[in-house]
Amino acid sequence: MYLIGQTLNMGFDQYHEPPKELSEETRTIARMLVSLIEEAEAINWYEQRMSVEKDPQAKAIMENAQQEEFKHFGMDLEFLLRKKEKWRTTLKEILFKEGDIVKLGEKGEQKAD
Numbered sequence: 386m387y388l389i390g391q392t393l394n395m396g397f398d399q400y401h402e403p404p405k406e407l408s409e410e411t412r413t414i415a416r417m418l419v420s421l422i423e424e425a426e427a428i429n430w431y432e433q434r435m436s437v438e439k440d441p442q443a444k445a446i447m448e449n450a451q452q453e454e455f456k457h458f459g460m461d462l463e464f465l466l467r468k469k470e471k472w473r474t475t476l477k478e479i480l481f482k483e484g485d486i487v488k489l490g491e492k493g494e495q496k497a498d
């Protein structure tokens with residue numbers, strides 16, 4: 386993993402262990418984690434573009450495009466959470482809840498242990 390300009394470039398370097406030693410499932414998870422990162426990057430790019438765009442129509446198109454990236458991020462995340470039970474258990478305690486986020490995180494971590 387390395388940075389080119391502001392872009393996280395993982396490409397075939399997404400593996401930190403010899404790919405041939407990794408299971409098919411681990412390679413799928415690695416690809417989906419990279420996809421999740423790319424969707425978060427796209428959300429960030431649109432957020433910044435919208436903040437400086439003066440043309441309302443252009444801004445509306447960017448907002449629509451960012452909405453697509455929310456969906457992509459959510460689908461990637463849900464896929465990963467279906468594969469990683471402890472991650473899912475942790476996030477169940479954090480996401481869509483009111484209250485102190487750090488405390489919810491600690492509760493989620495305890496539940497997953």
Ligand SMILES: [Fe+2]
Pocket residue numbers: 424427453454457458
């Ligand atoms: Fe996307």
